[in-house]
Each structure stands twice: as C-alpha cells, then as structure tokens.
Amino acid sequence: MIEAIGLTKRYGAKTAVDGVSFTVAPGKVTGFLGPNGAGKSTTMRMVVGLDRPTGGTVTVNGRPYAQHRSPLREVGALLDAKAVHTGRSAYNHLLAMAATHGVATSRVTEVIEMTGLEPVARKRVGGFSLGMGQRLGIASALLGDPRTLILDEPVNGLDPEGVLWVRNLVRYLAGEGRTVFLSSHLMSEMALTADHIIVIGRGRIIADAPVSDIVGRASGTTVRVRSPHATRLVELLSGPGITVTSSEPSSLEITGTTAQAIGETAASAQLVLHELTPVVSSLEDAYMSLTQDSVEYHSTTTGLHPHHLGAHAATTTPEGLAR
Numbered sequence: 001m002i003e004a005i006g007l008t009k010r011y012g013a014k015t016a017v018d019g020v021s022f023t024v025a026p027g028k029v030t031g032f033l034g035p036n037g038a039g040k041s042t043t044m045r046m047v048v049g050l051d052r053p054t055g056g057t058v059t060v061n062g063r064p065y066a067q068h069r070s071p072l073r074e075v076g077a078l079l080d081a082k083a084v085h086t087g088r089s090a091y092n093h094l095l096a097m098a099a100t101h102g103v104a105t106s107r108v109t110e111v112i113e114m115t116g117l118e119p120v121a122r123k124r125v126g127g128f129s130l131g132m133g134q135r136l137g138i139a140s141a142l143l144g145d146p147r148t149l150i151l152d153e154p155v156n157g158l159d160p161e162g163v164l165w166v167r168n169l170v171r172y173l174a175g176e177g178r179t180v181f182l183s184s185h186l187m188s189e190m191a192l193t194a195d196h197i198i199v200i201g202r203g204r205i206i207a208d209a210p211v212s213d214i215v216g217r218a219s220g221t222t223v224r225v226r227s228p229h230a231t232r233l234v235e236l237l238s239g240p241g242i243t244v245t246s247s248e249p250s251s252l253e254i255t256g257t258t259a260q261a262i263g264e265t266a267a268s269a270q271l272v273l274h275e276l277t278p279v280v281s282s283l284e285d286a287y288m289s290l291t292q293d294s295v296e297y298h299s300t301t302t303g304l305h306p307h308h309l310g311a312h313a314a315t316t317t318p319e320g321l322a323r
C-alpha cells in the first residue's frame with residue numbers, strides 16, 4: 001500500500017509535483033500514466049526516499065520508506081535501468097545487493113530465473129542492451145521479495161515478447177496480493193496491464209479510477225452525424241453543453257447529447273440522416289482528451305484525432321474525471 005498526501009516537489013521555480021494525494025492498493029496493478037515531464041518519476045523517487053518532498057507526505061506499507069528496517073524487503077523499485085553501469089556480472093551485482101541487504105544467495109538464482117537472465121547472468125552488466133538492463137532492474141526490484149513494487153517505465157526498450165513478459169509478471173505479482181505501481185506514458189499498454197489508473201499531468205492528478213471507468217466516462221460523449229441538412233440540424237440542436245465540430249459540410253461530430261436525441265430531433269424536423277454513430281472512445285482517446293491540456297510541449301504530430309482538437313469544450317473535462 002502506498003499513500004501520498006499533498007505530495008509536492010519544487011525545483012527552484014519549477015513545481016514538478018503539485019500537491020498530489022493518492023492511494024495505491026494491494027492486490028492490483030495500478031498504472032501511473034502521464035505525458036513526458038508530468039511528474040511520474042519525481043513522484044516515484046519521493047516514494048522511495050530518493051527525492052525529499054517540498055511538502056506533503058508519502059508512506060509505503062504505513063511508514064515513510066526510510067523508516068523501514070529492511071526497505072528492500074518492503075519495496076522493490078526499478079527507477080532508472082541505466083543507473084547500473086558496472087563491470088560486474090549481473091549475477092555478482094545481484095549477489096552484492098543480496099549480501100548488503102541480508103537476502104539469501106539462493107534468491108539471486110531465483111530472480112535470475114524469473115527474469116530470464118540466465119543466458120547473460122555471467123556477462124558484464126556494462127555491455128547489456130536496454131532490454132537486458134530492464135530485466136536486471138526488475139530482478140533487483142524483486143530480490144527482497146517485497147510486498148510493494150514500484151516500476152518506472154518497465155517496458156521501455158523491451159521487445160514485444162519482453163513487454164508481454166512484464167505484463168504477465170506484474171499481473172502475477174498483484175495476484176499474489178502485492179502492491180504494484182508502474183508508470184508509463186503509453187495508455188495502450190496500461191489498458192492491457194493495469195486494473196486501476198492514476199493519470200498525472202503537469203504535476204497534478206487528473207484522473208484516479210478503474211480502467212473501465214476511465215473509458216466508460218469518456219466514451220459515448222461524441223456522436224458522428226452525416227446529413228445533407230447538417231446546417232439546419234446544428235441550428236435545432238444548439239443548446240448549453242452541446243459542442244459541434246465539422247470537418248466537412250455534411251459531416252458533424254457532436255458532443256453533449258445522445259444519438260437517440262439527435263435522431264429524434266432530425267425525425268421531427270424531417271431531416272434526412274446518412275449516418276448517426278456514437279463514437280466509443282478507446283482508452284487512448286480517453287487519455288488524449290484527459291491530458292491534452294497538460295502536455296508540456298505540444299508537437300505538431302501529437303497523434304491527436306481531429307475531433308479532439310475541435311471538441312475541446314466537450315462536457316467531459318479532466319476535472320470531471322478526477323476523484
């Protein structure tokens with residue numbers, strides 16, 4: 001269990017994490033999602049005492065990380081896979097960690113097997129690929145058989161097989177009742193891996209809900225309509241909370257009402273419709289609409305769908321999704 005209350009981190013004038021409060025519960029995988037620079041790593045570093053909060057508190061299994069007698073057994077963390085730059089072999093690196101933390105030598109062999117590192121276990125870590133480095137980082141995190149796992153972008157640099165392996169591993173660990181907190185900037189990956197998602201943008205929590213809720217609340221809010229009488233239909237539909245965007249004259253994207261209401265309005269005015277489609281958002285869509293205001297640096301190829309750009313005033317606001 002991880003509990004943050006009003007957690008804040010400022011670097012000079014820059015507020016990296018801005019008064020966030022959240023709970024990461026045991027027995028499930030909680031995804032920590034946000035665009036680059038949102039504050040994920042800083043938050044995770046504060047959880048394990050690597051960064052000192054400017055304000056607020058964070059505890060792991062009921063205590064601040066530093067107050068645990070054997071922290072490695074409480075919390076396993078993968079924070080920067082590239083941090084291990086050593087001439088030692090993976091086996092010796094893990095052995096040294098085990099020795100300094102009172103972990104049995106047999107556990108080293110166990111985590112090497114669990115993470116598929118056997119073929120390279122005797123090789124110098126300095127020469128590892130990013131993927132192998134990630135596996136070693138995860139092996140280190142698992143070494144103390146901790147109740148809580150914190151993994152910062154664990155699938156970075158992994159091939160599809162590696163991504164699948166991480167997904168199965170974290171689901172397995174959560175299934176054993178452990179607390180699993182992992183960050184990513186990829187909603188698609190989180191959708192397949194996490195049970196619960198906390199979304200952070202510009203240092204603030206913008207959503208904290210089960211995966212199904214996040215999609216559910218964002219979906220069904222847009223209806224695609226094609227009609228030769230689009231202009232008349234827009235006049236009839238206009239009202240508070242309704243937003244209409246149009247990429248071509250006969251085609252509309254309408255938010256703030258339902259397909260049923262639009263169909264009835266059209267029928268009573270005898271307007272022909274060529275299409276009436278509720279657009280169910282994918283998780284990626286939900287994420288984009290949640291974070292579109294909180295991306296630090298927009299590029300011109302953000303992958304935003306045109307309707308997101310137009311549907312800015314949609315009724316589903318980030319605040320509306322936050323708990």
Ligand SMILES: Nc1ncnc2c1ncn2[C@@H]1O[C@H](COP(=O)(O)OP(=O)(O)OP(=O)(O)O)[C@@H](O)[C@H]1O
Pocket residue numbers: 011014015016034035036037038039040041042043185
């Ligand atoms: N040591 C530091 N000094 C100054 N600013 C920092 C420092 N560490 C982080 N920041 C800033 O704080 C903000 C949050 O950074 P953080 O690394 O926590 O984000 P992130 O969500 O993990 O992003 P990424 O996925 O890019 O790592 C960013 O604007 C970053 O530039």
